[in-house]
Amino acid sequence: MNAEYRQGRFYSWLPFFTLLRKEILRFWRVASQTLLTPIITASLYLFVFGATLGDRLSVLEGFSYAQFVIPGLILMGIINNSFANTSSSLFMSRYLGGIVDLLVTPVSPPQFILAYTLAAMLRGLAVGLVVWLISTLFAHLPWVAPLQALMMAVLASFLFTQFGLIAAIYAHNFDTLSMYSNFLLLPLIYLGGVFYPISILPPFWAKLSLLNPLFYLIDGFRHAILGVGDISFLTAFLVSGALALALFCWAAWLIGSGYRLRS
Amino acid sequence: MTDMALKIDRLCKSFADVPVVKDISFAIRQGEIFGLLGPNGAGKSTTINMIAGVTRVGSGSIEAYGYDNQRDYRVTRRLLGVVHQEVVIDNFFTVEQALKLHAGYYGIKDDPAWRQMLIERLGLAPHLHKVMIKLSGGLKRRFMIAKALIHRPRLLILDEPTAGVDVELRHSLWDFVRDINARGTTILLTTHYLEEAEQMCDRIAIMNHGDLIALESTRDLVDRLSRRRVRVCLDQPLRTVPDVLADYQPQIGDEGRELKLDLPVDGTAGALLKELCGLGLSIRDLETEQSSLEEVFLQLTGIDQTRDTQDER
Numbered sequence: 001m002n003a004e005y006r007q008g009r010f011y012s013w014l015p016f017f018t019l020l021r022k023e024i025l026r027f028w029r030v031a032s033q034t035l036l037t038p039i040i041t042a043s044l045y046l047f048v049f050g051a052t053l054g055d056r057l058s059v060l061e062g063f064s065y066a067q068f069v070i071p072g073l074i075l076m077g078i079i080n081n082s083f084a085n086t087s088s089s090l091f092m093s094r095y096l097g098g099i100v101d102l103l104v105t106p107v108s109p110p111q112f113i114l115a116y117t118l119a120a121m122l123r124g125l126a127v128g129l130v131v132w133l134i135s136t137l138f139a140h141l142p143w144v145a146p147l148q149a150l151m152m153a154v155l156a157s158f159l160f161t162q163f164g165l166i167a168a169i170y171a172h173n174f175d176t177l178s179m180y181s182n183f184l185l186l187p188l189i190y191l192g193g194v195f196y197p198i199s200i201l202p203p204f205w206a207k208l209s210l211l212n213p214l215f216y217l218i219d220g221f222r223h224a225i226l227g228v229g230d231i232s233f234l235t236a237f238l239v240s241g242a243l244a245l246a247l248f249c250w251a252a253w254l255i256g257s258g259y260r261l262r263s
Numbered sequence: 264m265t266d267m268a269l270k271i272d273r274l275c276k277s278f279a280d281v282p283v284v285k286d287i288s289f290a291i292r293q294g295e296i297f298g299l300l301g302p303n304g305a306g307k308s309t310t311i312n313m314i315a316g317v318t319r320v321g322s323g324s325i326e327a328y329g330y331d332n333q334r335d336y337r338v339t340r341r342l343l344g345v346v347h348q349e350v351v352i353d354n355f356f357t358v359e360q361a362l363k364l365h366a367g368y369y370g371i372k373d374d375p376a377w378r379q380m381l382i383e384r385l386g387l388a389p390h391l392h393k394v395m396i397k398l399s400g401g402l403k404r405r406f407m408i409a410k411a412l413i414h415r416p417r418l419l420i421l422d423e424p425t426a427g428v429d430v431e432l433r434h435s436l437w438d439f440v441r442d443i444n445a446r447g448t449t450i451l452l453t454t455h456y457l458e459e460a461e462q463m464c465d466r467i468a469i470m471n472h473g474d475l476i477a478l479e480s481t482r483d484l485v486d487r488l489s490r491r492r493v494r495v496c497l498d499q500p501l502r503t504v505p506d507v508l509a510d511y512q513p514q515i516g517d518e519g520r521e522l523k524l525d526l527p528v529d530g531t532a533g534a535l536l537k538e539l540c541g542l543g544l545s546i547r548d549l550e551t552e553q554s555s556l557e558e559v560f561l562q563l564t565g566i567d568q569t570r571d572t573q574d575e576r
Contacts, residue, residue, distance in 0.1 A: 008415070010341060010370040018367025026355050097351050101410075104315045104345045105368035106337040263278070263318045 016111035019102070023119030027085055034085070034123060035130075042077045042131040046070070049195075050138025059196055063226060066139035070132075071149075071222040072194030075156055077131045079217070082124030082157040083185060086116050086164030091177050094168065099261060109256040113165070120161040121154070128153055144227035148237075152221040155240050159217070160185075162247035169254050169261070188214040193222075198230050216240045265329040268293045268418045268449040269314065274323035276309055283309050284321070285473040291418070291466075293328075296440075296450040298464035298481070300457065302564050305470040307453045308348060311422050314451075315345045327418060341369055344416030348423040348453075350403045352395040358382075358406055359391040362413050369414035381409040384439055401432045408436065412443065419443065421452040425459070437463060457560055461485070471564045485559055491526040493535060496548040505542050511535065 027034040050066040057065035093099040102112070135141070143149065163185075171177040192214030198206045209215050220236025223229030229236070255261065269291040276284040284306040291297045301307045312318035314325055316336060325332040327339040353361060362381075363373045382388050385405040390398060398406065404424065411419060421440065425433040437459060444450050454460050460467065460481075467484055469477040477484060493511075500519030511524035524535060532551060539546060 008371045008374060011372065012337075012370060014370040014372070015368050018364055021367075022356075022364050025360075029355050097349055098353050100317055100347055100349075100351050101353070101365070102368065103317050104340060104343070105365075106340045106370055107368055108337065258319060262316070263312070 010106075013111070015105060015107040016115050019107055019111065019115035020119055023085075023089060023115055024122060026089060027119070027123050034081070035127060038077055038081050038127050039130050039134070042073055042127070043134050045073050046131070046135050046138055049073075050135065059200055060226070060228065062228075064139060066135075067141060067226065068197070068222070069195060070135045070139055070141060071225045072218050074128045074131045074135070075153065075218050075221045076189055076194055078124040078128035078153055078157050079160045079189060079214070080124075080185070081127045082120050083160040083164040083167075083181070085120035085123045086161045087168045087171075087177060087180065088164075089120075090116060090165055090168035091171055091174075094261070095173075103258075103262060109252070113252055113255055116165060117158065117161045120164060121157045124157040124160070125153060128157075141225050142227065143225055145224040145233070148233055149221055149224035152217060152224055152237065152240070155237070155244055156217045156221065159213075159240065159244040159247055162244065162251045165251040166247065166254065169251075169259060188212055193218045193230070213240070213243050216243075265326075266293055267291065267326070268295075268328060269451065270324075270326040271310075271314070272324045272326075274310065274313065274320065274325065276306075276313060276318065276321035283473050284313070286323070287470070287473075287475040288323075289468050289475060289478055291449060291451055293417075293449055294444070294447065295465040296444055296452065296463050298460040298467040299451060299453045299470065300460055300467060300560060301453075301470035304472075305564075306473040307470055308422055310470070311345075311420055311451070311453065315343060315420060316340055341371075341414065342417045343420060344411035344414065344418070345420045346407050346411045346422060346424045348426065350400070350407060352398075352403055352406070354394060354396040357392050357394055358387055358398070361395065361406070362409060365410050366413045371414045377415065378413065381412055384442075385409050386435075401428050404428050404432070404436070408439070412448075416448065418449045418451060421450065421454075423453055423455065425454060425456060433459070469560060469563055476563055491532075492552050493524045493526060493532060494550040494552070495522040495524065495539065495544075495546055496520060497522060498545040498547050501544070507538060507542070 046066075049069045053065060058068075059065060060068045090099075093102070107115075163180075167177060167180040171180065191209065192212045193209065198209040198215065198219075201209065216231070216236040216239040219229045219231055220233055220240060223231075223233045223236060253259075267290045271290065272288050274284055274287050275282065283304075287306075287310065299307050299310065309318060313320050314327075314332065316332060316339075320333060325339075327342050330338045330342070332339040356364065362378055366373045366378070382391065385408060387402065387405055387409060390402055395403065395406065408421075408424065411421075419440075424440075425436055428436070433456070440450060440452075441463070450463075452460070452463070464481050466480050467477070468475055496517075497520050501515060501522060502519060504513045504515060504522070508522075508524060510527065511530075514523040515521070516523065526532065526535060536549075
């Protein structure tokens with residue numbers, strides 16, 4: 001064979017790093033939609049609950065309402081954007097046919113999942129970081145256990161990247177995809193304790209809230225920041241961790257088997 | 264080391280219990296240009312998608328350069344480059360960015376000299392910094408070929424690469440394909456332009472309804488199955504065809520001054536001439552013609568050429 005046509009050396013992890021880079025570039029190129037918009041939305045929440053109602057309401061003894069709500073708002077930004085990145089990127093690839101470009105390459109299923117997951121976590125955690133920085137204008141948070149808070153943030157982001165991958169694979173069209181976001185994710189977030197502690201709910205609704213997986217993430221994150229919560233940090237972490245593991249296994253099975261990706 | 268670029272053994276695939284590829288086997292030698300032809304729905308694209316890894320193999324096996332494409336998929340996919348029938352582009356990136364990314368997906372570091380050669384040969388140089396949504400249909404096709412070759416595959420698979428492109432671009436693309444083949448890349452192509460397949464391919468396989476119905480060298484296929492016709496122009500008009508010419512399926516035209524005769528598969532023009540001279544016919548001119556791959560294809564697949572022509576209208 002002609003020397004000119006000899007293939008270069010194969011770098012086993014280069015497909016992963018390339019896909020990760022592509023996924024990061026993808027959201028960076030449309031940063032006004034993927035980063036700026038969620039930050040502005042979160043800033044509006046911060047303004048409403050921080051500058052206007054923050055000092056007039058109190059739902060947790062010893063803390064202003066702004067201090068109470070900010071951890072929830074940070075986590076909401078992380079969750080929404082982690083989910084949006086994997087779900088929209090993978091679904092668009094499926095919908096427009098670009099996924100074929102990846103399926104014919106040596107990108108392995110673990111590399112595929114890892115690249116999509118890490119890029120989406122980067123976006124989610126970047127939004128969370130900026131929301132926190134803006135929140136410092138409205139309230140001071142004690143950060144009782146910063147490492148635990150970081151663990152919960154990373155766990156929440158990871159969990160919803162996996163949920164995004166699953167939704168992107170099962171969705172038939174844009175309508176179905178937006179249903180996951182509008183009719184599942186949004187109610188779970190709003191009813192999961194972002195804006196109120198479940199301890200102020202009537203007993204029935206408080207018990208019902210325990211079935212909401214978002215409650216454990218939000219309460220665990222808030223517990224790590226404020227030092228108080230409706231349940232112990234360990235319970236919140238273990239329940240969230242188990243759920244994240246289950247979703248990861250589900251997503252890994254779907255992608256590993258090529259379900260709805262390979263005909 | 265095997266001298267086969269691709270070996271397909273007893274390959275089957277069904278969708279919703281409907282078999283679309285039925286127990287086909289063939290092999291492609293290194294360095295050849297191999298055509299996989301067939302009418303729409305014959306199972307060509309499904310076969311190609313199974314080779315490329317886009318479609319799961321139903322049963323049977325596919326080996327590229329001796330490696331199993333399921334067990335050793337990371338090796339075989341590096342050896343293959345695929346130009347899909349559908350134009351697949353990522354509108355987020357420019358031509359240059361997309362080519363660099365694509366090399367990386369294959370685990371190969373970007374080689375600027377190779378990339379530049381592809382860009383220049385395929386006429387993409389003035390469009391490098393355009394996002395792909397801005398490219399014309401022809402440029403998107405050229406980009407697809409550059410993308411499939413960016414990692415220097417040893418076997419290039421072209422699934423209808425010239426569908427819907429103008430004549431000039433078709434010619435330049437085929438010239439390019441011939442050139443890379445001459446440099447050592449094996450080619451597997453499907454096309455609906457049978458004249459091009461006849462000119463390009465060393466060997467041809469024809470699929471119909473999921474079956475492999477022909478597999479031989481292009482020349483042998485045309486020679487074996489094509490009709491050889493002799494057109495004889497006569498000085499004196501002929502009113503009736505002599506009985507001795509009945510085996511040649513004669514047709515009279517031009518008010519008896521033209522006689523069209525089909526040579527049997529084992530017949531020769533010399534034997535026919537002897538018959539004609541024996542009849543005392545005065546021959547003014549004589550022409551022979553051979554049917555094209557297109558006619559052979561239509562004959563094998565049982566497609567009514569007249570109906571197809573009417574459909575196109």
